[in-house]
Each structure stands twice: as structure tokens, then as C-alpha cells.
Amino acid sequence: MNKYQFFFSILFFNSYILFSQVQGVVLNNEQSPLDGVNIYISEYDLLIKTGVDGVFLISESIPNNSYLEFYKKGYQTTIIQYNYENELKIVLKKLHVELDEIGIRESISVLGSNKLLNIEQKSLSDNFISYTSLVENINQLTGVSSIGSGLGIQKIVIRGLSGLRVVTYLNGMRISNQEWANDHSIGFTDLGISKVELIKGASSLQFGGDAVGGILYFSDEPFVESTIPSGFIATKFDNSHMLFGNQFGVKMSRNNFYFKADGEYSQASDYRLPDNTYLFNSRFLNKAYKFSVAYFNDKIQSIFRYQHNSDHVGIPAHACNVDLTSVPLESLTSSSFDLNEDYKMTRPTQYINNHLFTLKSNYFSNQIKYSFFVGYFINNLQEFEKWTIPAFDMDLSTTTLRFNLDFLIKKIKINTGLQYQNQDNFNNISSRLIPDASSNDFGYYLTMDFNKNNFGFNSGVRFDYKNIHCKDFEYNTFFPSVNSSLGFFYKQNDHISRITYSSSYRAPHLSELFSDGVHHGTMRYEIGNISLDTEKSHQFDFKYQYSNDHIGFVVNPFVQFVNDFISINPVDSFYINTYRIYNYIQYDNVQLSGLEINFHYHPHLLHNLHFEQYYSFINAVNIDDDVFLAFTPSNKIKTKLYLDLENYSIPLSLNNISIYHLYSFSQDNVALYEPFSSAYNIVNVELMFNPFNKTSLLIGVNNLFNEEYVPHLSRIRDVAGGVPQPGRSFNISLKYEF
Structure with a gap:
């Protein structure tokens, strides 16, 4: 522990309360523990990870029937519904070919079921260092293009439709950034953004019926x-x-x-x-x-x-x-x-x-x-x-x-x-x-x-x-x-x-x-x-x-x-x-x-x-x-x-x-x-x-x-x-x- 971590540990020690927690474990096909597995609790918008022994701890305050998503690069994503009466023992299958961005798979999605709707997902966690801009990354998806001039002005095109026909949401809010014009960009950067979900066409009824081209x-x-x-x-x-x-x-x-x-x-x-x-x-x-x-x-x-x-x-x-x-x-x-x-x-x-x-x-x-x-x-x-x-x-x-x-x-x-x-x-x-x-x-x-x-x-x-x-x-x-x-x-x-x-x-x-x-x-x-x-x-x-x-x-x-x-x-x-x-x-x-x-x-x-x-x-x-x-x-x-x-x-x-x-x-x-x-x-x-x-x-x-x-x-x-x-x-x- 470095001096900064020690300082903050002392600062919060007196106010830290240990809550009741439930223990689980994530294993591979050979029943060996998997470390670094991401566990996303959708109802909390909370991410935890397994340790070197594959063990993870979650709070007992998590509502029953909450969805937990387990994912790790190179392994098949698994979703379970939490039940405090059931043992939390998860086995992840090793994958060689991953179709996560464009495939039909299990995943927690705000826009609906990935199996039943044409939803594609793309991680944006390292977008800032890996791509020149947010739009350049999304451009790599099939059927996606962009309108722009250099990095200063860029906006998304889905299957030939753009502007008012492509609706953009950020954390549940529609972003109306004068999107009717080609010189008005998307309205935000990749700062603090984890992922983007994309529907090609207007299948996401919860977020409006006017997304003729699609929704981001x-x-x-x-x-x-x-x-x-x-x-x-x-x-x-x-x-x-x-x-x-x-x-x-x-x-x-x-x-x-x-x-x-x-x-x-x-x-x-x-x-x-x-x-x-x-x-x-x-x-x-x-x-x-x-x-x-x-x-x-x-x-x-x-x-x-x-x-x-x-x-x-x-x-x-x-x-x-x-x-x-x-x-x-x-x-x-x-x-x-x-x-x-x-x-x-x-x-x-x-x-x-x-x-x-x-x-x-x-x-x-x-x-x-x-x-x-x-x-x-x-x-x-x-x-x-x-x-x-x-x-x-x-x-x-x-x-x-x-x-x-x-x-x-x-x-x-x-x-x-x-x-x-x-x-x-x-x-x-x-x-x-x-x-x-x-x-x-x-x-x-x-x-x-x-x-x-x-x-x-x-x-x-x-x-x-x-x-x-x-x-x-x-x-x-x-x-x-x-x-x-x-x-x-x-x-x-x-x-x-x-x-x-x-x-x-x-x-x-x-x-x-x-x-x-x-x-x-x-x-x-x-x-x-x-x-x-x-x-x-x-x-x-x-x-x-x-x-x-x-x-x-x-x-x-x-x-x-x-x-x-x-x-x-x-x-x-x-x-x-x-x-x-x-x-x-x-x-x-x-x-x-x-x-x-x-x-x-x-x-x-x-x-x-x-x-x-x-x-x-x-x-x-x-x-x-x-x-x-x-x-x-x-x-x-x-x-x-x-x-x-x-x-x-x-x-x-x-x-x-x-x-x-x-x-x-x-x-x-x-x-x-x-x-x-x-x-x-x-x-x-x-x-x-x-x-x-x-x-x-x-x-x-x-x-x-x-x-x-x-x-x-x-x-x-x-x-x-x-x-x-x-x-x-x-x-x-x-x-x-x-």
C-alpha cells in the first residue's frame, strides 16, 4: 500500500461500516478459479470483480431477482437472476471466437433483449487512448458511417440514415444537440462512457417511435x-x-x-x-x-x-x-x-x-x-x-x-x-x-x-x-x-x-x-x-x-x-x-x-x-x-x-x-x-x-x-x-x- 492509499484508508476507517455480504465464486470449465471476472449488477449500475481465488462478495441488500452479468475477455458471457437462497457458483465457458459486438447473445441491455431485437453493443472503456474520437470507434461497426470534416465535426449515419432519424440517448436522456444539421456533432465525447448500444431501425419502443434510422x-x-x-x-x-x-x-x-x-x-x-x-x-x-x-x-x-x-x-x-x-x-x-x-x-x-x-x-x-x-x-x-x-x-x-x-x-x-x-x-x-x-x-x-x-x-x-x-x-x-x-x-x-x-x-x-x-x-x-x-x-x-x-x-x-x-x-x-x-x-x-x-x-x-x-x-x-x-x-x-x-x-x-x-x-x-x-x-x-x-x-x-x-x-x-x-x-x- 502506497502512502496515498494509506492516507485515505485512515481517513475513512472510522466511518466505514461492514455490511452483510454474500460470497460467490467463478470457475472455468476445468473448475479452476477465474480472477478478474467482471460482475455487473444492473439494478445498481455497479461493477465488482473476482479475486485471484475466483471469489467475489456482493451485498445482501441487492434485491432478489436482480440480474448479474459475468463477463471476461475470452469467455462466454453469462447472466443469472440473483436469488439469496441459491448458491452463487458460476462456470464460464472458454471462447475462441467472440461475436460480442454484432452477434446474437446473452447480455444486459437497456434497449431490450439482444436475442429478440437487433441490438449491437460496443465497449468504449478505452476509447480515449485507442481511437482518435468516439465516432471513429463506432464507425467500425457494420452498417455504420459518419458525416463530418476531420475530428472537429462528426456524426453517426446508420444504414444510410442520419440526423433527426438517428436518436441519441445518454444515460436515459435524449440528446437534442440541433442534430438536424450536418455541422452539429454528437454533443459529447467519450468521457466516462462505458459502452454504446445500437439498434438499427425503430425497435426500441421505450425510447420513442421517431428513430426511423436507429437509436444510439x-x-x-x-x-x-x-x-x-x-x-x-x-x-x-x-x-x-x-x-x-x-x-x-x-x-x-x-x-x-x-x-x-x-x-x-x-x-x-x-x-x-x-x-x-x-x-x-x-x-x-x-x-x-x-x-x-x-x-x-x-x-x-x-x-x-x-x-x-x-x-x-x-x-x-x-x-x-x-x-x-x-x-x-x-x-x-x-x-x-x-x-x-x-x-x-x-x-x-x-x-x-x-x-x-x-x-x-x-x-x-x-x-x-x-x-x-x-x-x-x-x-x-x-x-x-x-x-x-x-x-x-x-x-x-x-x-x-x-x-x-x-x-x-x-x-x-x-x-x-x-x-x-x-x-x-x-x-x-x-x-x-x-x-x-x-x-x-x-x-x-x-x-x-x-x-x-x-x-x-x-x-x-x-x-x-x-x-x-x-x-x-x-x-x-x-x-x-x-x-x-x-x-x-x-x-x-x-x-x-x-x-x-x-x-x-x-x-x-x-x-x-x-x-x-x-x-x-x-x-x-x-x-x-x-x-x-x-x-x-x-x-x-x-x-x-x-x-x-x-x-x-x-x-x-x-x-x-x-x-x-x-x-x-x-x-x-x-x-x-x-x-x-x-x-x-x-x-x-x-x-x-x-x-x-x-x-x-x-x-x-x-x-x-x-x-x-x-x-x-x-x-x-x-x-x-x-x-x-x-x-x-x-x-x-x-x-x-x-x-x-x-x-x-x-x-x-x-x-x-x-x-x-x-x-x-x-x-x-x-x-x-x-x-x-x-x-x-x-x-x-x-x-x-x-x-x-x-x-x-x-x-x-x-x-x-x-x-x-x-x-x-x-x-x-x-x-x-x-x-x-x-x-x-x-x-x-x-x-x-x-
Whole structure:
């Protein structure tokens, strides 16, 4: 024990109370104890681990029938329902092939049953040191792409749909970060986040029916049992943006109280193109902090969270009073990097401040779990084209109330509840892109899950009643809707199949209804359409999975029909000969269809080598006019080669080597006036070391061969013939845990 641990042990010794605890043990197939097994107690959002003897201790205050998830890398995840009368002896099966991110498996998920819904999960615990950004990591999932320009502006695309059709939740609260525009990022970083759950399509009825494209649910790192502070400090550098980033986190508990706090400061300059020039004004600054406080006993669990995220983001490739398609690239770049000047904010710039408050309480009584959630999210967005006066300054506030019941009727799990959401958009100055307006959404949902042996089904329904009110346009319209989902699951030996149907709706957004002006962030003149109606979607999704000790693959075809599809389309005219005009229109019938394939190979003779490959193909068509939809991502093949060296004696304790390759096909299926895009290859290499105890060191190279490429969904693809993404870059990250 070092002097700091000794100090904190003395500090809390007098107030520490030893509660009654229950002992359990985790073993492998050979009945040998397993150390370092993670045990997640979902009702408490609490993580504990086994010791070297495989033993773990849990408090007797944990409610009966709570779910415990046991997981360890290289072993099959196991979930049990806790019963104080049963012996806690868990056996984990050794796995060679893991399909955890994309496979049909047992796992505790906020969004529902992974077996019955198309839920994919991805760990984000080491995202800060292992990836250049949160979005870059999620991009590696099948069927996921991104819109952006460098690291400063990035947002998720799921199966060709993005923006308002992809709903983002953080710890139960919907993040409304002016997501209608491509220059508005996700609204938070990976700070303190443990994992993301992804549904492709609108099968998660509990969290709203308007997720036509899908839902992303981010969860914070769980609490830990520790009367002395534990946590981490981390730092990283990436020379493509001359990015310096720092994070810290600390956790502790005392009696039945738990506490977490995290902070981040990251700053980046203009990113370097493959020709060694720098894209002017692609710089950004991020500051964030968050904390959580929880109280748990055998009847009530309450968690309060607060988070603040501040972004200063430059808007690159911007020019005034010129044709953006013909402006020379040289006029948008600089030939050198100035350490004293190139971190300073210039114009145009976005200043974004987000504050998030949430309170969640669970109460257990007679095998029923009552949950109450209240959340408040306030987003302030200022966009400056000139130095003194913002082009617009808006506050968007979101208030959410949700009451939920979980209970069992024989073998059927029932989840039902009510949700209310209010949004207010308020302009702080007279200049505006969208008007002052408010919306109120009342929803009721009911889902039923049945799962026994090798068969299961899921069904659900949701009723919503949404009102949008805007005084400026004398607009007051109601949008009622009914959404539903149905899924079946079947397993036979190593073969698993699942088929799901889901319907969803999406009422038009303020930006789609009322926009009328230049949006400098997207460099276009947008014209809304007050006659837009509700968008309706029907999706069919089939997933088949097979795996054994050395090979695994998943095949996932899907088709989605969208009626009254709201689209923003370019026209053959410009505003002041600079900004292309875009109109919001509605298509009667749109079809999105595709195929996703995941392949994982683990050679018998080289157990520490893993080969993974993901294929995603999509086709998006306006059926009525027999034309392609604009902004459809290109087809992709993603390949990952992972070599685990943890059990070898290599200098600096080299832990693993990872090689990632992305091949993006050319995109020739484009809408009228939309340019084509070319194919490209990207190769990234990473080496992870553990040079000291509790220390991780990562050294990596992105875009190893310095490929010059412009993604089809790049924000600045139409400027100067297409502005390339960053060239070859080197990064180094260091993390110490205590």
C-alpha cells in the first residue's frame, strides 16, 4: 500500500461500516478459479470483480431477482437472476471466437433483449487512448458511417440514415444537440462512457417511435465498491490535428453512497492533408466535466448525474461570395503550422454549450420494478461568421419525464410505461435560421418478451401524440401515431436465427418546416416546407448466426420502406452565386435495402490471432421517380487483424498488435446534381504496451499509406472539387489507473 492509499484508508476507517455480504465464486470449465471476472449488477449500475481465488462478495441488500452479468475477455458471457437462497457458483465457458459486438447473445441491455431485437453493443472503456474520437470507434461497426470534416465535426449515419432519424440517448436522456444539421456533432465525447448500444431501425419502443434510422444509447462507466478513491489519468497526442487531449476520472463509495467524477480538456489545430498542407479553420477546443452520485439499498436505488460539454469548433472550407464548387483548394489551406496562432479560434466558428441533468430512481416491491426518470438538457448554439455579431444564437431545451414498470407474468416479461417530452427552441437575437417554437410529445408503450430454452419472441406497441406550435408562422399541428414491433428468436445447436419487424413514425422538425436562409455551417441556402406530413417507416430485419471454436459469421439482410420520406435536395441554382439552394420535399415511397455480413476466423494453430471482416451494402431508392436518394453512404468492407501477445515476454510488455483496413467502394448511385465519389483504401496500425503496472501505452499510425480520399458523406465534398480527409498521422496515448 502506497502512502496515498494509506492516507485515505485512515481517513475513512472510522466511518466505514461492514455490511452483510454474500460470497460467490467463478470457475472455468476445468473448475479452476477465474480472477478478474467482471460482475455487473444492473439494478445498481455497479461493477465488482473476482479475486485471484475466483471469489467475489456482493451485498445482501441487492434485491432478489436482480440480474448479474459475468463477463471476461475470452469467455462466454453469462447472466443469472440473483436469488439469496441459491448458491452463487458460476462456470464460464472458454471462447475462441467472440461475436460480442454484432452477434446474437446473452447480455444486459437497456434497449431490450439482444436475442429478440437487433441490438449491437460496443465497449468504449478505452476509447480515449485507442481511437482518435468516439465516432471513429463506432464507425467500425457494420452498417455504420459518419458525416463530418476531420475530428472537429462528426456524426453517426446508420444504414444510410442520419440526423433527426438517428436518436441519441445518454444515460436515459435524449440528446437534442440541433442534430438536424450536418455541422452539429454528437454533443459529447467519450468521457466516462462505458459502452454504446445500437439498434438499427425503430425497435426500441421505450425510447420513442421517431428513430426511423436507429437509436444510439450511451451508458456511463458503472460505479465501483471502493472506500478509497480509484480512477485514472490519461493523455494523448495526434499529429494530424496536432491534438493534445487529457482526461481524468475518479470513483469511490462509502456505506450505501457512490460517487464518480470525470474531466477532459482537448485542443486541436487545423488538420494536415495528404499533400502536407493544412485545412484552415478545422481547429477545435473541447472542455467537459461530469459527476454522478448514487444511493442504493434493498428497496430504492437513485442516481443523479450532471454533465457539461463545451465545444469551440471552426467551420473549415468556408468562402464568401464565390462559387464554392470552383474555388481553388489552395485558397482554403495553409502551407505551414504556426504553434502560436493555429490553436486560436477564428471565423466562422460555432460555440456550443450543453448542460445535462438527470435523476433516475428504482423501487422494488413484490417482484415489480418501478422506475422514474426525469431529465433536463439545455443546448446553446452560437454561430459566428463575423467577429462581433453571431449569425444565430439559439437555446434548445429538452425536458423528459418517464415512468416505467418491469414485471413477470409467468414466463413473459412485461415492460410498460409513460413518457412526456417538451422541447423549446428560443432565438436570443433577431437573426435566425429557424423560428421560436415548442413541441410536446406524450407517449405510452408496452413490450412483452418471452424466452424459454431455444425459442423466444418479442412484441410491443407505442402510442404517441405530438404537438408542434410556432407563433411566427401561426402553426399549431398535432401528429398522432402508432408504432409496433414483433420479433422471433430460435436456436438449434450452433445455429441462431432471428427475424424482426418494426414500424416507426417521425413528425417533421422545425428546420424542415420553417428554414429559410443561409446555413453557414453547411454552406447552403435551405428552404423549409410547411406542408410536410408525418414520415412512416416499416422495416424487416433477418439475422442468422453460426459459430464454433474457430469460425463465426453473421448474415443480416434487411429492407425498409418509408412513406412520405422527408428529403433535402439540391437544385440547379445558387443564392448570391455562392450557396447552392436546397429544398425540403417529401417522397411518397422510398426503399432502403441492404446486406450486412460479419466474419470472424480464429486459426486452430495460432490461438492468439483473430481475423474479422465486415461487409455492408446498401441501396436507397425513391420508388416513385426511380431515382437514388442523396447522401447515401458507399458500400464498405472493414477488416481487422488482431494479434494478442499478452502471454509472451516481449520488451515493454507489448500486449497486442491491431491492423484495421477500410475499403470504401465508389458511390455511383447518386441523386440529381449530387457528385459521384471515388473508391479508397485506409490502413491503420496500433501497438498496445503495458510497460508498468496499471499503465497502458498505445502507439499508432492512421492512414498508413497517406491515401488522399474524400468520403461520399464528407461535409466538404462539394467544395473545391472535394477537400480530402487527413493524411498519414501518428498518435501516442498513455493511461494510468490507480
